[in-house]
Amino acid sequence: xxxxxxxxxxxxxxxxxxxxxxxxxxxxxxxxxxxxxxxxxxxxxxxxxxxxxxxxxxxxxxxxxxxxxxxxxxxxxxxxxxxxxxxxxxxxxxxxxxxxxxxxxxxxxxxxxxxxxxxxxxxxxxxxxxxxxxxxxxxxxxxxxxxxxxxxxxxxxxxxxxxxxxxxxxxxxxxxxxxxxxxxxxxxxxxxxxxxxxxxxxxxxxxxxxxxxxxxxxxxxxxxxxxxxxxxxxxxxxxxxxxxxxxxxxxxxxxxxxxxxxxxxxxxxxxxxxxxxxxxxxxxxxxxxxxxxxxxxxxxxxxxxxxxxxxxxxxxxxxxxxxxxxxxxxxxxxxxxxxxxxxxxxxxxxxx
Numbered sequence: 001x002x003x004x005x006x007x008x009x010x011x012x013x014x015x016x017x018x019x020x021x022x023x024x025x026x027x028x029x030x031x032x033x034x035x036x037x038x039x040x041x042x043x044x045x046x047x048x049x050x051x052x053x054x055x056x057x058x059x060x061x062x063x064x065x066x067x068x069x070x071x072x073x074x075x076x077x078x079x080x081x082x083x084x085x086x087x088x089x090x091x092x093x094x095x096x097x098x099x100x101x102x103x104x105x106x107x108x109x110x111x112x113x114x115x116x117x118x119x120x121x122x123x124x125x126x127x128x129x130x131x132x133x134x135x136x137x138x139x140x141x142x143x144x145x146x147x148x149x150x151x152x153x154x155x156x157x158x159x160x161x162x163x164x165x166x167x168x169x170x171x172x173x174x175x176x177x178x179x180x181x182x183x184x185x186x187x188x189x190x191x192x193x194x195x196x197x198x199x200x201x202x203x204x205x206x207x208x209x210x211x212x213x214x215x216x217x218x219x220x221x222x223x224x225x226x227x228x229x230x231x232x233x234x235x236x237x238x239x240x241x242x243x244x245x246x247x248x249x250x251x252x253x254x255x256x257x258x259x260x261x262x263x264x265x266x267x268x269x270x271x272x273x274x275x276x277x278x279x280x281x282x283x284x285x286x287x288x289x290x291x292x293x294x295x296x297x298x299x300x301x302x303x304x305x306x307x308x309x310x311x312x313x314x315x316x317x318x319x320x321x322x323x324x325x326x327x328x329x330x331x332x333x334x335x336x337x338x339x340x341x342x343x344x345x346x347x348x349x350x351x352x
Contacts, residue, residue, distance in 0.1 A: 014042025016144025019124035022075030039123030040080035043067030160212035
């Protein structure tokens with residue numbers, strides 16, 4: 001299935017049914033009075049988060065979604081039937097934005113969560129509604145109210161705890177394969193990964209976290225080079241970024257320090273908030289560096305890169321160093337989760 005993480009749709013709720021102006025006419029019952037019922041409510045349009053979906057492909061081609069109108073009222077005190085609502089199922093992590101106002105309507109973050117996209121119009125009043133002690137034969141009725149219509153942009157941001165960031169062929173797909181249940185395509189050419197991949201890393205039977213792998217980022221992505229910035233949105237909800245660096249590039253003229261700095265610069269251009277997220281350095285492909293040269297090469301990279309944060313030396317291919325990385329990631333993610341669930345609330349003692 002083709003991965004689609006953006007779509008534009010039109011939604012239109014149903015109009016309310018018109019009210020009815022009618023009078024009861026039966027033999028032997030003079031002055032039967034008004035009996036025109038109200039119109040029915042139009043159907044609304046809802047969005048619902050579905051855990052079984054992981055792409056917006058359904059809305060790439062089906063772009064118009066309309067609910068039915070409510071039925072008109074009838075005589076004999078008959079009210080019009082309300083139209084059924086329609087529910088659009090979307091993957092968890094979908095952000096819904098109104099294109100006209102550019103305001104975010106809502107985000108689907110939990111399975112079964114619902115967001116109202118367009119409210120159906122209320123039904124009109126029949127003349128039965130206007131009957132009073134002084135107005136015994138009203139002839140007023142009102143039409144139904146129109147339903148809302150909107151043009152929406154759907155944007156999928158995958159929900160992951162950890163995001164992999166790096167140049168093409170840095171070994172991100174190999175790393176997510178080594179530590180999780182994901183099986184992305186792996187090859188020896190750039191941009192093997194064409195869409196985000198998610199993998200669940202099992203630390204213990206009841207301990208796990210989710211890793212997201214996105215296509216490689218290169219210098220000039222802000223101007224459209226490579227796959228550009230279109231997939232960086234999938235890292236915005238992560239708690240930690242792993243900057244994967246190829247410490248043994250095929251081309252000896254390629255400087256890993258320069259490549260790493262270019263990635264960080266593009267990250268800052270895209271979103272300062274994403275740039276400020278916790279970021280760890282993962283030096284990959286140590287299996288391609290002679291044993292006696294590893295320490296010197298790592299030390300030289302850190303010195304020239306001027307990095308002061310956490311550093312992990314691994315080989316995703318041989319899985320060397322992956323277990324310490326996994327446990328460190330889990331400890332960080334678990335600490336972040338506890339900080340959200342149990343905020344640090346302090347109460348000042350009452351003044352004496």
